[in-house]
Amino acid sequence: MSDKIKEEINRIQIPSDIHERALKGVKKAKSDMSSRRKERLFTIVPIAISMMIVTFGGYSYISNRSNDHQGSLLLNTPVHNKALKIPPALSKNDNGQKKMIGLIVYKGKIYTQSATKIDSIHAKKLVGEKLGSTKYGIDEWSSQDDYTDEFASTIGEANVYSVKGYGQDFRIMTYIESEGAISAEFFDCLNGITVQNGEDVFGKLHLTGNIVNVEYRNYNDWNNSVENFHPINDMKIINSVVNSMNNSKPYTQESIENEIGDFRNEAQFKELFFHLNDGSIVTMNVIKDGYISYGSSAVYFKMEKEVFSKLWQLLDM
């Protein structure tokens, strides 16, 4: 029986270009993997009222000052009639094809790859309760319904845990330990929250009182994936920066682009890394004109002028 079925299946002729197609798939994966970091930072949302490309869903102003970009922003949960709205994470690239980023569906919410990194040693200490295991389910072809499937993901199969010290509503993690090698990654969710000031986002990262050291990287190094980080030693300024971040006001990426144009250049953009007590490394984007944002989010926060100028002096040495 087994032989007969095998014999029949083996009648299927193998086309000559099969290996070429396999190579194409691997090449595409490799290119996606190497560009993922850049995409996380600079994916542009094409519609005016999109923000937090992946971390947030859509949003709407709830401020009365509708003509003013400043005010509080409601980050709407993308849940509609049991179905999750396809997140803007599936933004289209220049060729009009959908690009995928790492995401996990958990308790009806979409958690996306975090801009906070964790190394294997510290990850082990932060692993909390096991929540389940991810599975395949979401890809370029997925429909809205696929986003309702618990633990559907774009990341393959991995065990998912809560993260000690962080709210499960905001952050979960994958953790894999195999033959002594540990692989861990955070996934964040900021859907459905109202952002009135920076604390609504930055507060979840537990920066205050937990910063061990801070580094920055210049645009050109970031753009060329050069790991050239510069330390910042003035913790007094950093502490005042964090306070100012918590009190800062939210702006959409689009409104900032309208105001200052493309800020992705050596003169206007810096990457800031906060190393925390628990071993996590939080990435922020800083724009010369006074704005700061968390990782790939498309919402920017305007800081107090005086504090920001001190920060920029440290970054522009």
Next chain:
Amino acid sequence: MNDIIQLVKEAQKGNDTAFIKLFQEFEEDIYRTAFIYVKNQEDALDVVQETAYRSFKSIKNLKEPKYLKTWIVKIAISCSIDLLRKKKNVIELKPEIEKIISNDVEKDIPLSITLEDLIDLLNENEKKIIILRYYFDFTIKEVAETLKIPLGTAKTILYRGLSKLRKNLIGDELYER
């Protein structure tokens, strides 16, 4: 096996050459598996490409290198079904109601099954189980574990698939008479 483990480790670090070496071992099996689902060369090649893409991207999550083949075959089946779903050729099947099936399910099967029968008569779930069981030589227990379904369910689906093939043969034989 040690070579495979080493290659998997290299691939998990992002070494595409190591991954290609591993994938090459399975690409013909993947193509044939896909063909049974998608029924044409163009789509089956798309599945090979997509399987290579997904598996390289997520190989870092593979816990046990010894399950590499099982893992890749599962991805290939998933890609095939996704492609069919994209083309709206698939009706979602509800989980089977578990039945107690005796262990002689696989006895007494005629030897005249054809590739066309496998492609045309079986639904997606039946294909999945029959391919894993007879093409990849999994035991029915391994099939159930791989697909994360109860053993009884796996047997039920296998039995139903084989019955379809059997009935078709009986029909053909009658017609020939």
